[in-house]
Amino acid sequence: MEQTIWQQEQTHLNEISTLLKKHIADLETQLQKQKGEIVEERTQASEEFNDVSGENAIQFSQMLQTMQLREREYLQQSDQLAKAQILYKSPYFGRISIENEQGENEHLYIGLSTFREQQTDDVLIFDWRAPISSLFYENKVGMSRYQIPNGEYIDVLIEGRRQYKIKYDELLQLFDADIYVGDEVLQGLLTDTAKEKMKSIVATIQSDQNLVIRSSNKDNLIVLGPPGSGKTSVAMQRIAFLLYEYRQSMNARSILLISPSDLFNDYISNVLPELGEENVQHTTYFHLAKDVKLSHYKIETNYENIERLYTASPDALASYAYKGSHGYVKQLLHYIESVKKAGMPFYNLKIGEELFASAKKISELFYTRFGGLDIDFRLKKIRTLLLEKIAQCKAKDRKAFMKELQAVTTYIGTDKEIEQQVNERLQKKYGKLEMTIQQLGFVNLNKMYVQSLAYQKDDLWTQSVSQSTAETLKKRTIYYEDLAPMMYLQAVIKGMYADNTIKHIVIDEIQDYSYLQLLAIKAMHPKAHYTLLGDKNQLVHPQMKDSLAETLAKHFKVIELNKSYRSTNEITDFMSAILNNTTTLSLGVSGDKPQIIQTNDLLGKIKDLAETQYETNDSFVILCKNKAACEQLYTDLKPFIPELQLITEKQKVYMKGLLIMPGYMAKGFEFTTVVLADANAQAYAEDMDAYLLYTIASRATRKLFLLTEGTLPKALAHIGEQYFRKEVNILGNKASNKR
Numbered sequence: 001m002e003q004t005i006w007q008q009e010q011t012h013l014n015e016i017s018t019l020l021k022k023h024i025a026d027l028e029t030q031l032q033k034q035k036g037e038i039v040e041e042r043t044q045a046s047e048e049f050n051d052v053s054g055e056n057a058i059q060f061s062q063m064l065q066t067m068q069l070r071e072r073e074y075l076q077q078s079d080q081l082a083k084a085q086i087l088y089k090s091p092y093f094g095r096i097s098i099e100n101e102q103g104e105n106e107h108l109y110i111g112l113s114t115f116r117e118q119q120t121d122d123v124l125i126f127d128w129r130a131p132i133s134s135l136f137y138e139n140k141v142g143m144s145r146y147q148i149p150n151g152e153y154i155d156v157l158i159e160g161r162r163q164y165k166i167k168y169d170e171l172l173q174l175f176d177a178d179i180y181v182g183d184e185v186l187q188g189l190l191t192d193t194a195k196e197k198m199k200s201i202v203a204t205i206q207s208d209q210n211l212v213i214r215s216s217n218k219d220n221l222i223v224l225g226p227p228g229s230g231k232t233s234v235a236m237q238r239i240a241f242l243l244y245e246y247r248q249s250m251n252a253r254s255i256l257l258i259s260p261s262d263l264f265n266d267y268i269s270n271v272l273p274e275l276g277e278e279n280v281q282h283t284t285y286f287h288l289a290k291d292v293k294l295s296h297y298k299i300e301t302n303y304e305n306i307e308r309l310y311t312a313s314p315d316a317l318a319s320y321a322y323k324g325s326h327g328y329v330k331q332l333l334h335y336i337e338s339v340k341k342a343g344m345p346f347y348n349l350k351i352g353e354e355l356f357a358s359a360k361k362i363s364e365l366f367y368t369r370f371g372g373l374d375i376d377f378r379l380k381k382i383r384t385l386l387l388e389k390i391a392q393c394k395a396k397d398r399k400a401f402m403k404e405l406q407a408v409t410t411y412i413g414t415d416k417e418i419e420q421q422v423n424e425r426l427q428k429k430y431g432k433l434e435m436t437i438q439q440l441g442f443v444n445l446n447k448m449y450v451q452s453l454a455y456q457k458d459d460l461w462t463q464s465v466s467q468s469t470a471e472t473l474k475k476r477t478i479y480y481e482d483l484a485p486m487m488y489l490q491a492v493i494k495g496m497y498a499d500n501t502i503k504h505i506v507i508d509e510i511q512d513y514s515y516l517q518l519l520a521i522k523a524m525h526p527k528a529h530y531t532l533l534g535d536k537n538q539l540v541h542p543q544m545k546d547s548l549a550e551t552l553a554k555h556f557k558v559i560e561l562n563k564s565y566r567s568t569n570e571i572t573d574f575m576s577a578i579l580n581n582t583t584t585l586s587l588g589v590s591g592d593k594p595q596i597i598q599t600n601d602l603l604g605k606i607k608d609l610a611e612t613q614y615e616t617n618d619s620f621v622i623l624c625k626n627k628a629a630c631e632q633l634y635t636d637l638k639p640f641i642p643e644l645q646l647i648t649e650k651q652k653v654y655m656k657g658l659l660i661m662p663g664y665m666a667k668g669f670e671f672t673t674v675v676l677a678d679a680n681a682q683a684y685a686e687d688m689d690a691y692l693l694y695t696i697a698s699r700a701t702r703k704l705f706l707l708t709e710g711t712l713p714k715a716l717a718h719i720g721e722q723y724f725r726k727e728v729n730i731l732g733n734k735a736s737n738k739r
């Protein structure tokens with residue numbers, strides 16, 4: 001019986017594979033032919049239409065249209081070919097058997113994209129994102145339903161679910177699975193930790209993840225879940241779903257993915273191409289500053305900010321907290337309201353030492369002549385007036401310059417060259433000012449920000465915060481905490497940096513963002529809907545207190561994932577014990593308990609672990625709390641571990657191997673082995689450090705070692721002995737003392 005099913009399935013696979021092969025060959029032939037035609041047409045066009053005036057112009061534009069159409073067709077077919085080639089490598093991964101409306105049994109095969117019988121147009125493989133495919137991701141057989149694009153539900157009787165592992169036309173595994181969670185394919189995938197970069201999870205999406213992935217574009221979602229619950233994976237599959245479901249109105253350029261770092265963007269960059277989709281726009285919050293033209297400042301990065309705050313004075317910490325608080329956001333909004341009536345700061349505009357337009361004059365225009373308009377409209381009206389004035393001055397100067405040059409008796413060039421010289425002089429005199437006016441740079445944005453800090457709450461302390469902020473801005477430096485208000489002001493006051501092409505924004509690690517950061521992103525992308533993903537416990541920033549989800553809960557749909565797929569059960573249990581967090585259900589495999597190693601020979605022990613635990617092509621990471629500790633350890637270890645690589649913020653390409661980096665940088669990534677090299681009370685003395693340790697522990701998929709040279713941090717010392725093994729490795733002791 002078993003044999004027969006296998007044979008039947010292998011025969012079916014052979015048929016599909018043959019059809020796919022033929023389809024690919026046909027597409028290749030067609031494309032080859034089209035390519036020849038396009039080249040021929042282009043050559044003909046360039047020969048025939050070297051003059052495109054008069055009669056010729058009409059003919060030329062008609063020909064251009066035909067050529068464009070043909071080229072579009074060519075691109076579409078190339079895309080189809082790419083999809084078919086991906087499909088050919090593994091045509092499908094699932095099947096559901098349903099009873100159709102005529103009461104007949106029907107098998108629907110599910111794969112990465114739709115494949116139809118070329119003659120009959122029958123669907124042979126359903127795209128995993130097609131409405132009916134959602135039935136595959138329900139963890140049940142029996143009566144179920146799926147939603148079609150017009151919102152209606154279709155009831156279906158699911159008689160069976162089958163999963164496959166297929167390589168080209170070879171059936172490797174097959175099993176019937178009624179209940180999805182904990183099934184064999186998933187377990188098989190979870191055992192396979194040797195991943196280069198992040199992989200798609202399309203064959204094993206779980207029903208709670210499926211719900212998030214298939215939500216409508218218009219739903220603004222916050223997805224919360226513990227480490228390893230698949231938030232990033234879900235984000236990527238959701239993007240692929242949106243690209244499919246809204247293919248008429250959205251494309252890769254309508255979706256923006258904001259993630260913690262360039263390195264992380266590289267780590268996830270294979271998922272969409274693997275699913276046959278183009279990568280969407282990737283960015284980091286830091287890079288968004290250039291979209292509002294703040295990049296002429298030296299802007300502190302998130303990582304630089306963390307390092308600075310590790311050793312900052314209590315005042316600097318309080319200032320950071322104040323600028324990210326909801327209280328300040330409210331104050332800033334009130335301040336912006338207030339400048340509509342009075343107090344908007346402007347710059348005097350000068351050309352050299354000469355006054356071109358005074359701040360007083362601009363202010364008068366702002367409050368009297370254009371006082372009835374919105375702020376950005378008033379500014380744009382003033383811009384028009386100022387540009388007109390420049391044009392008049394330029395015209396006058398042009399005449400004068402011309403006269404001056406023409407009066408020179410020696411030969412200084414042809415008329416055209418003289419005109420060029422005049423233009424250069426005008427550009428030199430007015431270019432910078434013109435640019436400033438174009439960018440509405442006559443508004444003193446720095447002053448607005450500084451004033452907003454002491455607006456309403458005008459005590460000595462806020463005055464000093466305001467004062468010291470003014471000093472840093474004067475040095476053309478923006479601290480990380482100043483970036484959100486500056487971006488927000490720039491976007492809202494000037495109203496000229498809105499990107500309306502972005503329809504959906506996905507933000508990973510949302511716990512790292514403040515409410516104001518989000519408002520700034522919103523102001524820059526007014527047409528976008530959101531999928532935000534995060535974990536309120538993975539706080540690696542020394543000052544970040546996550547409350548964003550609560551703040552947004554009224555306007556966003558909150559969805560919680562509660563199972564974790566990344567680590568062994570033992571690591572997940574240990575990680576949960578750090579925060580006394582018992583809600584994380586581990587679906588991982590079993591493995592060794594994490595090991596706490598007390599040692600007075602740190603270098604020797606790490607070297608030993610690198611030799612015994614690291615296998616080529618694996619990922620093994622050594623983590624310390626801060627950059628300085630990593631650099632020192634790297635210098636000390638490098639002679640013994642030559643392959644060791646220090647990962648810094650400059651690293652843009654994700655790699656495996658033997659790595660060392662600060663703990664906060666490891667967030668979002670996963671490694672087979674994690675070695676925390678400084679699990680000491682002095683290094684993790686703050687209450688907030690418990691969250692950092694939680695995040696660090698959760699990076700390990702298989703093995704976790706925590707090395708301490710003295711006393712364990714509070715957050716680790718309280719963990720019950722059942723969750724770890726302990727080793728005492730004190731040099732001088734003959735044998736290490738293990739239990």
Ligand SMILES: Nc1ncnc2c1ncn2[C@@H]1O[C@H](COP(=O)(O)OP(=O)(O)OP(=O)(O)O)[C@@H](O)[C@H]1O
Nearest residue numbers: 201204205206227228229230231232233565566668
């Ligand atoms: N449904 C699934 N099937 C197979 N693997 C899964 C599934 N969901 C998650 N995983 C795997 O679990 C691991 C963790 O996933 P991911 O990084 O997306 O989680 P996360 O919630 O973003 O984690 P963190 O918050 O810790 O960064 C990855 O290796 C991912 O491939």
